[in-house]
Amino acid sequence: MNLTPRNIEEATFGKSALGYDKAEVEEFLKEVADRLAECLNENERLNTEIGVLQTELEQFKKIEQNLQHTLLDAHESSQKTINEAKSEAAIILSEAEVHAAEMRNSVAELTESKNRLVAELKAMIETQEILLKRHGFLISADKNEIGHDPEKENTNNTENGNEQLIENAE
Numbered sequence: 001m002n003l004t005p006r007n008i009e010e011a012t013f014g015k016s017a018l019g020y021d022k023a024e025v026e027e028f029l030k031e032v033a034d035r036l037a038e039c040l041n042e043n044e045r046l047n048t049e050i051g052v053l054q055t056e057l058e059q060f061k062k063i064e065q066n067l068q069h070t071l072l073d074a075h076e077s078s079q080k081t082i083n084e085a086k087s088e089a090a091i092i093l094s095e096a097e098v099h100a101a102e103m104r105n106s107v108a109e110l111t112e113s114k115n116r117l118v119a120e121l122k123a124m125i126e127t128q129e130i131l132l133k134r135h136g137f138l139i140s141a142d143k144n145e146i147g148h149d150p151e152k153e154n155t156n157n158t159e160n161g162n163e164q165l166i167e168n169a170e
Helices: 004-007 022-134 150-169
Strands: none
Touching: 004 022
């Protein structure tokens, strides 16, 4: 037999000579039935609440899984971005090193060309001085001639110009 509030209220008992007071038993059974009804209602309300909470819990579990997947994806994406950036930085650095080496080589070549040109200019000037001295056209710097011989002035100008070329080249 199921124990329900209605069963308790409708319960009947046999009579005996020294039995309990019928009104007290009925009142007690009524109170037990009311309390049982309250307990059953509370139990039903709690079962409904448990169902709602379980549904919410399942939703939270799904949200948690989505967040974990999102975090994992974000981590993988950031790692991929970092790795790509490192690769790109390595390429840029490598290219910069190659470019710097090329520039150093160019500077070395230009310096060598400049030194070679300076040496050639000095040799040409020395050769010109020797030729001018041989033919008597070069005047030494300590002689002060008062005449304005155009050939001598050109020779002096050439000598001063040659010295200026040497200084500029160096």
